[in-house]
Amino acid sequence: MIYGSNISVSFGGVHALKNCKFTIEEDITSIIGPNGAGKTTLFNTITGHVTPDTGTIMSKDEDITHTPPYRIVRQGIARTFQEPHVFDNLSLRENILVSRHNTISFDKRMKEEVSDILHRVGLAKPVDMQAGELSHGQKRLLEVARALALDNDILLLDEPTAGVHPDLVDTFKDIITSLPDDGVSVCLIEHDMDFVMDISEEILVLKTGSVLATGTPEEIRKDEAVLEAYLGP
């Protein structure tokens, strides 16, 4: 579970998050909201890429508010980015192995694990292929594969289906819905409402840096404030 209270983040005169309070505790939680609502800033703050001006973020009863990103990962929180961040000049195998940098052994078993992880996300490409040669959607899959290779129990996905081929959307849906069975909780930012409503157990709606509403997909669909601010009639 990740819990945040009174989180405020500002960039110059822009208040990206204002006294934001949230709890991420379900197996699949989605964060939605209009552009500029502070969704990615919230992810960046949770994962240590942005330091909040005020507030506290707790994960597994530990205060992670001022923890640098590389230590947040060791707290069990993995993430992907709005734009895919892969190591373009490294092979797919090397991309995955960066996640395993704390593991001493790089034997045959590790090579098999790399193939398994790539297979799990449906990335059927040669492991020695350079990541820079992948398409946009495939890079997103590689990012997810890399995050899964961390063996963490919380995965934050920032717009996983944005800009990907429609055929890949179902692949992402299958991956995300299968993760809770492996003990991985997922929190995602997404603009595809059908996708969100279909897979989420809980939805957080952000508006101008604050949580506007929280609830199940059914509750969010009927919430007057959400309809007015984001979903529309």
Add this chain to the structure above:
Amino acid sequence: MMSYLGHLAILIIIYSILAVSLDLAVGRGGILNLGHIAFFGIGAYTSTLLVMNSVPFLLGLLGAGFLAGITGFILALPTARLSGDYLAVATLGFGFIVESLMRNLSVTRGALGIPGIPKPSLLGMEIASNFSYLVFASAIAGVSLFVMHRLMHSHYGRLVEAIRDDKTAAKSLGVSTLSVTSLTLFIAAFFAGIAGSLYAHYITFIAPGMFNLHELIFVFSIIIVGGLASFRGAIVGAIIMTLLPEPLRFIGLPSSIIGPARQMLFAILLLSIIYFKPKGLFGQVELE
């Protein structure tokens, strides 16, 4: 003639170590370090001063590597948050500071430099002739290049390249970018220091002007010609850049013309490489 060829081979070997160490930071690590030549100089001065004060040569050689390495490690700490142009300017400033220290400290004899540096001596035998120095420098280069090659093809090397490609992503996978970058600069500076020691004890004279921007441009040209993130590239680049101007000696040009002609040759080579092979001869990545 053999002595002349041996001289060129020794220079190629020393510049190969220096270029591979620079490529380790710039090509592999994406750290645009314009202060690298200072590590070469620190190595040259450290080894010279130690050996001239009765320290055995091998200890002087290692001392040169370690002092340069520690300086590189320290340089990494304040510059860790910088990248691109800002990092380049900061490290260039570091290079100027080191050169200024060499020029103004009494222990380095300022602009006068230090003449009469002894040739290395191992087990009571002085490595005096060009041939014996060539064998000795080849052995040191072999070990140095082997170690750097192994490091860059290890898991640590993968992390170095990952940070070069995407620092944010590396952090998000639990990589301490500061630790890896500091270690990279330590290793790169260590081997630049080793090259500096070999250079000082071969030329037997050092002065601040031998470790300035002019020399840095020469070493950068080696890795640009050979290509970034390539061992083979750095070594081939060192061979080309060392041998390229040599024919000018034999075509009877006045000495006042030879210097500018050398620079023109280098310029033509660099422009040709940038135009026809932007990644260099064997480059894996482009310098951003």
